[in-house]
Amino acid sequence: MRTYKTQMEAAKKGIVTPEMEIVAKKEFMDENKLRELVAIGQVAIPANINHTSLSPEGIGTGLRTKMNVNLGISGDCKDYAVEMEKVKLAIDFGCEAIMDLSNYGKTNTFRKELIEISPAMIGTVPMYDAIGYLEKELLEITAQDFLKVIEAHAKEGVDFQTIHAGINRRTVEAFKRQKRLTNIVSRGGSLLFAWMEMTGNENPFFEYYDDVLEILREYDVTISIGDALRPGSIHDSSDAGQISELIEIGNLTKRAWEKDVQVLVEGPGHMAMNEIAANMAMQKRICHNAPFYVLGPLVTDIAPGYDHITSAIGGAIAAANGADFLCYVTPAEHLRLPDVSDVKEGIVASKIAAHAADIAKGIPHARDIDNKMSDARRRIDWEEMFSYAIDGKKAREYFESKRPEDNKTCTMCGRMCAMKTTNKILAGEKVEMK
Structure with a gap:
């Protein structure tokens, strides 16, 4: 019987969990060293208590760079069989995480099957699912409604959830002053921004953050603190909106750790190569060395059809300079939902970036x-x-x-x-x- 709620709580108590034992073996790391890193938040082991098919992986300091594959059902492309084919492809290539970004219909049917068969970590963005799950217009959704969706995903066995808790009235003010070229490109961030502006209310994930953490703690779900104000073009990188949100995320990271909830921090999307290393150092400093989950970065904006390459270039630089977790990008980025061939190209490009970075970082046995x-x-x-x-x-x-x-x-x-x-x-x- 477990005497702890989460991996972080166990680590703080000096307990080496079965998941830590598996990760330590995979990473050629001493179990107690790994436990210490989990205890201080520098390593996360996303492992929902209800995800019984999981093969645990660690994300963070001193570990191999991990990779995530995005997929899911959309209104224009709702073929469940094709999405499951993508899942099997990701598993065959040894991808450590799969994010179900489904945003159409009753998505839990697909998600439950995914959790049942997948040895990879499963992530979701509850904000995407809120409208379909609740069957309400955005303006009609209440703060408590949003929390219901988080709890539903947690009960189903999702290992980490991207929750855009860092966008609040302060960061929105900085964003508006900036007058960006490409505004907000985060899907979840844009919906929250719209909800806040239409209702006049604070971001519910920020206002009720302690309630969010209690739900996640109950099922040992890792919070991936989403970057709603990530730059969507190299013009907007490292601006006031991005940095002001990062400062908020740093505080939210500490608050999660105080509740024994593990944290991933999501990072910039588009960024010129010469800014990447500094951004990695800044993120690690402001967010107390929490594991960094990088979306890209895409190093140029003029390569639609080849953005798996622009992302792999940025991802390799980011991981070599401290990023711990790469989110793949496919050739279909900015153009359409990726097909199976696109998914394969994105996986391979991202795996090359992650492995190249591990060699540069001197990860044990990477070479x-x-x-x-x-x-x-x-x-x-x-x-x-x-x-x-x-x-x-x-x-x-x-x-x-x-x-x-x-x-x-x-x-x-x-x-x-x-x-x-x-x-x-x-x-x-x-x-x-x-």
Whole structure:
């Protein structure tokens, strides 16, 4: 029988939970060191007590950079079978988290099935679901209604919830003064802003934050404090709206920890490369080294159709400078709901960014698979190379689409293969080009 409500409470009491044991083994970290990091909030292990199929993962200081996949049902694309295909793809690629951003109809049918089968952490944004779940117009929703949706998602087994508690009257004032080029691009943030402006009330997630925390604590749900005022263009990055909200989030982080609720902090969306490192340091400082969940950052605004690349560039820089959790972006970003092919491209791009950052950060054993790949390349062992590749299926398809005469080369270099030439010389053999 559990003698604690949350992973953080257990850690503070000196208890190493089963989830901590699993994470410590995955991360090659001492269990007590991990427990200490959970106790002070620098590592979060999102693990709802009702998510029984979960394979726990840690997010934060000293751990591998984790990756999230967004999917879900929308009014224009409501094919549950296609969304479940995306889920299975994410699981097959070993993605650590899946966010169900469904915003159409009774979304709990899809979400319950997702929680039942997924070993990955499941996240949601209750604000997206509020209108459909409550069957009310935005203006008619009350503060208590919003809390009902949070509790419903928590009971179902969601491991972390994005709650935009940092946008309040103070931050809205800073946003309005700024006169942004792209205003508010957060879907949940824009709905809360609209609700606040139409009703004249404070953000209910800010006003009733203690009630939110009590619900989350009951089911050991991690709060992912959403950045409603994240920049939606490189023009708006690091502005007063973004920073004023970050300051509020720093305070909300401490309040959550006081209630033993684990925290993720969401970060900037669009940002020029030269600002990323400073933003990572600032976030960590203001939010007391809480795990940082990065949306992008997209480093240019002119690449629709290729935003998985703009995001991977920014994500790699962000993670190398302290970000702990990357949210993937697909080629369909800014254009339409991604299809299965888009999801795969987004996953691969984000996994490359996360792994490259882990190498740069010196995460234990991060380089091991690269060294294995390099050794296989030296020996020109194609099957072994395919087994180490992030997307071995695609690598095999490329190789086999233009097969060489000699299987110990590829069609790029042919007889002039550097590996083959050097291997022969080092083995004392003669090199012949004809």
